[in-house]
Amino acid sequence: MVRRVSSRVYLALVFLFLYAPIAVLMIFSFNSARSRGVWGGFTLDWYAQLFRDRQIMSSLYYTIACAVLASVFATVLGTVAAIGLSGMRGLPRALTAQLVYLPMINPDIVMGLSLMLLFISIKIPLGFLSMLLAHITFCLPFVILSVLPKLKQTQAELYDAALDLGATPLVAYGKVIIPQIRPGIITGFLLAFTMSIDDFVVSFFTTGNGVTNVAITIYAMARRGMNPKINALLTIMFAGVIFLLFIANRRTADAKTRR
């Protein structure tokens, strides 16, 4: 009994630790005093002003554009690569396996600066394109590592059967393999999307020309004291994520009960 209570208290304290900063961020998005740490009364002004702030809106636009493009592109390239990888054997496979992990084990700061050096060397101007290329690169392993286990579970005979029945390889993939690995593709896409949305370090090094994402804007503001408008933006984004999780949870629960 004592153990049960003490473990619950401990868990509660850990959650307090994890959520205190988030609570502070959200509460101060409703604070009418501008400076942090001083409560001046409830207001929704920051939410209204947020949409009129050019800098924040443009960084939000770049963040979302980059995340959508990077995750779509990485999902396509990564899924094709995973299918190719599953057909490899021996040494090439072992080497490629190491290559897949490379962007994950490479520290993000090294990845950012090495890509920056690359873009400068091959004369791609630092800006949206360079940031997008970098994001695709670090998104790829998440897609491949989500799709590969699903590929391992697919029944290869079904693909052969489709070929025997006269399907072209492309049709056989589209109709037989892809539907079987779809959950892995979706997981990979979502992982890639969240990685891209949250990235700071790699973007910080590979962007330029006034193109910034939300994380870089926060970093720039943090030095002078953060604007409550950012708190409002983050509160909206966080609520959005929770809403999406809730929907996804409902959908899987529905699918289960229907079955």
Place this chain on the structure above:
Amino acid sequence: MRKKLLNGPYLAWMLIFAILPLFIVVWYALTAEIGGERSFSAGSLARVFEPIYLRVLWRSLKLAAVSTLLCFFFGYPVALILTSRQFKRRTILVVLIVLPMWMNFLARTYAWLTLLEKNGVINSVLSFLHLPALSILYTDAAVVLGMVYNFLPFMILPIYSVLYKIDHSLIEAAEDLGATPLVTFRRVIFPQSLAGALSGVIMVFMPAMTTFVIPRLLGGGQYTLIGNLIEQQFLTTYDWGFGSALSLFLMALLLVTGALLMRSRGDGEGGLW
């Protein structure tokens, strides 16, 4: 056989955007600009071993190690509690551990300033309770706190996933044979969870060793860890040769640490391939 061709675009992509950049770093680390041309020089690499920079490295190692240990000591019990059978809906609790990561980590780290300030939230609570004030902002303690805060889920999740898989009948057998809960933990549960703990250690130590954002935000402006030193070389002093040499050294250090830890773990995963 045509399946292999599908790898083409991916391999080309990785060659250009993952391998080539590393070679450029090596090239910058091993050359120096002399009269407008870059030529071979070991100067940048030698500078890495100057005492001031070794001190920065030592400090980074120390803070990363302390943060990793703290994550382990605070995270392990969390994983253990989550696997115990007292919660009906523990998946929700696991989601709650991950959920904070969906809010931008810079903003969350910055929010600690509001909490830790002299007249901040924590000190208001402490003074209300007539307890002495806490002033750790802009010190090592604040940086360690930031690291533990950001990386704790990376420790909890891998430990949770191995603890979750432990065959419960083994634990019951130990209890039936008269083992006290402590002995059961020490002889049955803990040895089986080591693989997860090692993944956790790697996943916390690596980012803790390379971060430059946490020391910048919570350690104040002048605070330097190896990540800050590298960032400065590229974005303030533009000494790309020295910055590359530092990155190369850091990568080598992490690779060796990672390899040692993985080896002590034995078999490795291998399941995916």
